[in-house]
Amino acid sequence: MTESDPSTTGAPPRTQTEQDRFSWLLDPALLTLCFVSVAIVVLGGLLQVSFGAYTMPIGKAWQSVIDADVLFDIRWLFKFFFGEGLMRSVTGYQGELPNLTTGTLVVWNIRMPRVFVAIFVGMNLAVSGAIFQAVTRNELASPFILGVSSGAGLTILLSLVVFTSLSGLLPLVAALGGATAFFIVYVIAWKNGTSPVRLVLAGVIVSTVFQSLQTAMFFFATDLGVVQTAIAWTTGSLTGVGWEQVRMILPWTIISMILATLSSRQLNVLLLGEQTAKSLGMAVEKIRFALSGVAVLAAATSIAVAGIVSFVGLIVPHLVRNLVGSDYKKLIVGCLFAGPALMVGADVGARLGLMAVTGANNGQLPVGIVTGLVGGPYFLYLMRKQQQLGEI
Structure with a gap:
């Protein structure tokens, strides 16, 4: 027995693959919009962290954004996004956090938020x-x-x-x-x-x-x-x-x-x-x-x-x-x-x-x-x- 054609019966198909269900995500216009938007956010964010009362070379400011001491240390990320109390509760860490460079502290403490x-x-x-x-x-x-x-x-x-x-x-x-x-x-x-x-x-x-x-x-x-x-x-x-x-x-x-x-x-x-x-x-x-x-x-x-x-x-x-x-x-x-x-x-x-x-x-x-x-x-x-x- 074959399934009825939904275009003739007006009924929805009985089965639907995951590929069909999410095929709209591959719409070229949507993908282009998302890509351009992400590019604007990244470029705008880099420009935003480059200026402030504390002057530093633009290259140094951008390097501070991708500082591995922050991005690959869950303790710093938890402290920034969720607060120090929750960081210590989740990680169990009670000591002093590792030191960061002055540029990284300025960028992540003041400009990135x-x-x-x-x-x-x-x-x-x-x-x-x-x-x-x-x-x-x-x-x-x-x-x-x-x-x-x-x-x-x-x-x-x-x-x-x-x-x-x-x-x-x-x-x-x-x-x-x-x-x-x-x-x-x-x-x-x-x-x-x-x-x-x-x-x-x-x-x-x-x-x-x-x-x-x-x-x-x-x-x-x-x-x-x-x-x-x-x-x-x-x-x-x-x-x-x-x-x-x-x-x-x-x-x-x-x-x-x-x-x-x-x-x-x-x-x-x-x-x-x-x-x-x-x-x-x-x-x-x-x-x-x-x-x-x-x-x-x-x-x-x-x-x-x-x-x-x-x-x-x-x-x-x-x-x-x-x-x-x-x-x-x-x-x-x-x-x-x-x-x-x-x-x-x-x-x-x-x-x-x-x-x-x-x-x-x-x-x-x-x-x-x-x-x-x-x-x-x-x-x-x-x-x-x-x-x-x-x-x-």
Whole structure:
């Protein structure tokens, strides 16, 4: 007996080899995107570690990145990424760690964390934007436009200025603020269902209100240091980030990216429309709520360590969609690579741009300014190019 042809019966094939299941990973456009993105991250990371208050030859800085005393010593890697306490608990090592050269200490203690934070922030914001665009079936959706960024930013400012005891729970606080803002947007946009236009308009309304409240928080801050920190959150900055921020964002990034990758099938079904999704047996509202939670968590975690970095969640999914198509299996993977490339590239552009103006090699221009300067014109380009802008 032979199996029926699924193309004639409409039924899925009874068996599927692993090669067929993962054949989409060999898509030439996706492979090219990933390769170029990795090249940009590596080159941008090497440029980033080459500049700072402590001057060293570029060659020495690059050699410090691949210093075998760090890369092949699990104790140093555990200390950097997970903290000294966990390193000693896991390895059982209680003595003094081997000495590193001054250049290696400067690069790995101060400069490399900024690169890693940029990578994780880019991943989170890009994937968050991609999920929101599927959930709302709106290619203009992003954490920034849908009010999630402003909601998370407001709760972070409240933690910094008023509820200082919550400063150690910034990712969770930011997630709560982002979820609240998105819920308000959804309620405002709901009228026997939602539409791309209503969601965007509701997002603009909520973002405007929450940004006004953020500005009002500055009047309650009496400490100049708190004010400067708050300004950094609202502009989006990687200035002063260290291994503490890497440890803060790393576990939530892993959770968010795994959930997003596993949800690619559900995201594809949502793109078919609510009625079609229901006819296929999907509990649309439950799935939409769960996926929105993943997107909010990813965006809020990034905001907790880097502030409000605008437009990354809008630009990256749209660029990846144009290159690899709307299949969310490929789209999520593409965002995982393209998001870090944009963030690392923007951070390098911010550093080099300020160096060109001031001549100093230790300037710290907020990366959010660069992404805003890139994202604004790109948003205008989308409006001018596409006649049916909005719904996917």
